Amino acid sequence: MNKITNNKAWFLVLPVFFIVAISAIIPLMTVVNYSVQDIFDPQTRFFVGTEWFEQVLGDSRLHDALIRQIIYTLSVLFIEIPMGIAVALTLPRKGWGVSASMVLLALPLLIPWNVVGTIWQIFGRADIGLGGYLINLMGIDYNYAQNPMDAWVTVLVMDVWHWTSLIVLLCYAGLRSIPDAYYQAAKIDGASRWAVFRFIQLPKMQSVLVIGVLLRFMDSFMIYTEPFVLTGGGPGNATTFLSQFLTRMAVGQFDLGPAAAFSLIYFLIILLVCWVFYTVVMNAGKQGEQ
Amino acid sequence: MQFQKRHIGLLLYILFLLLPIYWLFNMSIKTNTEILGAMTLFPDNPTLANYATILTDPAWYTGYINSMIYVGINVVISLVVALPAAYAFSRFNFTGDKHLFFWLLTNRMAPPAVFLLPFFQLYSSVGLFDTHIAVALAHCLFNVPLAVWILEGFMSGIPKEIDETAYVDGYSFPRFFATIFLPLIRSGIGVTAFFCFMFSWVELLLARTLTSVEAKPIAATMTRTVSASGLDWGVLAAAGVLTIVPGALVIWFVRNYIAKGFAMGRV
Numbered sequence: 264m265n266k267i268t269n270n271k272a273w274f275l276v277l278p279v280f281f282i283v284a285i286s287a288i289i290p291l292m293t294v295v296n297y298s299v300q301d302i303f304d305p306q307t308r309f310f311v312g313t314e315w316f317e318q319v320l321g322d323s324r325l326h327d328a329l330i331r332q333i334i335y336t337l338s339v340l341f342i343e344i345p346m347g348i349a350v351a352l353t354l355p356r357k358g359w360g361v362s363a364s365m366v367l368l369a370l371p372l373l374i375p376w377n378v379v380g381t382i383w384q385i386f387g388r389a390d391i392g393l394g395g396y397l398i399n400l401m402g403i404d405y406n407y408a409q410n411p412m413d414a415w416v417t418v419l420v421m422d423v424w425h426w427t428s429l430i431v432l433l434c435y436a437g438l439r440s441i442p443d444a445y446y447q448a449a450k451i452d453g454a455s456r457w458a459v460f461r462f463i464q465l466p467k468m469q470s471v472l473v474i475g476v477l478l479r480f481m482d483s484f485m486i487y488t489e490p491f492v493l494t495g496g497g498p499g500n501a502t503t504f505l506s507q508f509l510t511r512m513a514v515g516q517f518d519l520g521p522a523a524a525f526s527l528i529y530f531l532i533i534l535l536v537c538w539v540f541y542t543v544v545m546n547a548g549k550q551g552e553q
Numbered sequence: 554m555q556f557q558k559r560h561i562g563l564l565l566y567i568l569f570l571l572l573p574i575y576w577l578f579n580m581s582i583k584t585n586t587e588i589l590g591a592m593t594l595f596p597d598n599p600t601l602a603n604y605a606t607i608l609t610d611p612a613w614y615t616g617y618i619n620s621m622i623y624v625g626i627n628v629v630i631s632l633v634v635a636l637p638a639a640y641a642f643s644r645f646n647f648t649g650d651k652h653l654f655f656w657l658l659t660n661r662m663a664p665p666a667v668f669l670l671p672f673f674q675l676y677s678s679v680g681l682f683d684t685h686i687a688v689a690l691a692h693c694l695f696n697v698p699l700a701v702w703i704l705e706g707f708m709s710g711i712p713k714e715i716d717e718t719a720y721v722d723g724y725s726f727p728r729f730f731a732t733i734f735l736p737l738i739r740s741g742i743g744v745t746a747f748f749c750f751m752f753s754w755v756e757l758l759l760a761r762t763l764t765s766v767e768a769k770p771i772a773a774t775m776t777r778t779v780s781a782s783g784l785d786w787g788v789l790a791a792a793g794v795l796t797i798v799p800g801a802l803v804i805w806f807v808r809n810y811i812a813k814g815f816a817m818g819r820v
Contacts, residue, residue: 377772514669
């Protein structure tokens with residue numbers, strides 16, 4: 264659709280601009296301000312340049328948290344994306360089953376994040392939770408409050424439980440837009456199930472999958488509330504991801520300078536990864552069309 | 554709908570989704586002695602005492618009212634400002650439009666943890682700390698860009714000839730927008746409202762930081778009561794179940810639009 268050039272359209276955008284600017288630019292400037300100053304009290308502050316950035320970048324605890332975060336986010340993506348696609352392929356295309364599955368699938372997405380943590384906190388306990396009880400009944404010594412590996416797996420399973428539905432619903436939206444004629448043509452050609460998936464269904468899901476990967480990347484990279492409720496970042500530091508590390512530094516120890524410097528780095532990492540991913544995928548798409 | 558082999562996988566997945574929720578519900582209708590006693594799949598003596606505790610104690614139920622109020626305000630603000638902006642993005646080219654759109658989306662990528670302290674100071678300094686409007690405005694940070702994005706997708710699906718015909722017929726812009734255009738994209742508006750509701754309802758970190766007593770959300774009430782009074786598992790579970798109910802009701806209303814809405818109207 265070719266659009267008209269009209270700068271009066273700015274008047275329609277202004278309310279959005281102001282309301283987001285209040286919530287985005289002023290706090291961001293505050294963060295930038297903190298990141299280059301050493302603040303003792305509102306009257307006493309010194310300009311320290313890049314000192315905080317150097318300190319944060321050299322912090323080995325931060326490196327550990329970053330590596331944990333990257334492993335976690337990659338695990339989330341590698342489990343949830345294929346699983347989401349697989350479940351979407353099994354969804355019924357019409358009938359009463361559609362509405363029923365939609366409602367059931369979307370349910371975890373609308374539970375407040377700390378309640379998600381509470382649900383799994385209860386479910387995973389060996390004494391009062393069904394999940395923890397069954398696992399221990401099978402002879403596996405499972406305790407997410409003491410064993411770092413168990414805690415990590417529990418947080419991961421919780422995330423799969425919580426967010427795979429998002430991928431399912433996205434893919435399902437893509438699948439529904441495929442006309443029946445495509446499937447009939449494939450049938451006439453004698454295409455295998457795999458060929459149908461690879462050449463009809465996957466291309467139609469590409470644009471929604473890009474949205475899905477981006478959303479899951481951002482949100483799992485920012486995850487805070489659910490592990491905070493479930494494990495509090497422990498045992499030890501096994502489930503301390505970046506946001507947890509940051510709030511502990513800013514609110515717990517009140518190291519405003521380093522926390523602000525770290526905030527900016529954190530934000531930039533997310534922006535950079537999203538931008539690179541988006542650009543690469545879009546370029547690959549263009550080359551595919553040529 | 555005929556039953557096929559592939560539906561087994563789907564049923565297993567749904568079972569996986571529902572089991573933890575069922576367990577929460579199961580605990581909410583048990584007494585604490587039974588919860589801490591033997592493992593039972595069904596409660597021996599179902600009781601509504603835990604729910605009664607929540608629905609009669611103002612410290613509990615005002616949390617629900619507070620959450621509803623700020624979520625409601627947020628949905629209204631987001632829709633009102635996002636509708637004209639989405640129209641501008643879908644219909645016009647203007648200086649800096651692509652940059653502005655990208656900048657809006659970057660706010661969806663900002664970790665809330667980054668903004669905790671600045672938000673606290675900002676809203677304290679203007680006297681909005683511990684009000685519903687503060688939480689509603691803070692949630693606009695990620696809901697307004699999302700609303701613009703989804704609405705823009707839906708609006709781009711409406712042919713531009715409709716606008717042009719209306720102007721030829723002598724409609725002014727506000728009249729055309731309100732009487733012709735909005736009814737055309739009402740499913741898009743519904744889906745957008747659903748998404749704004751969803752992200753505002755589930756968010757806790759900002760909501761908890763910006764409130765203390767007067768506007769405290771239910772989710773924060775849960776965490777605090779638990780740490781203060783030891784662990785009253787039954788009441789905790791009942792409170793959890795009650796936070797799921799509004800979401801479930803909202804899903805039911807938009808069930809036929811969910812799939813399209815999740816694809817941001819872009820399929």
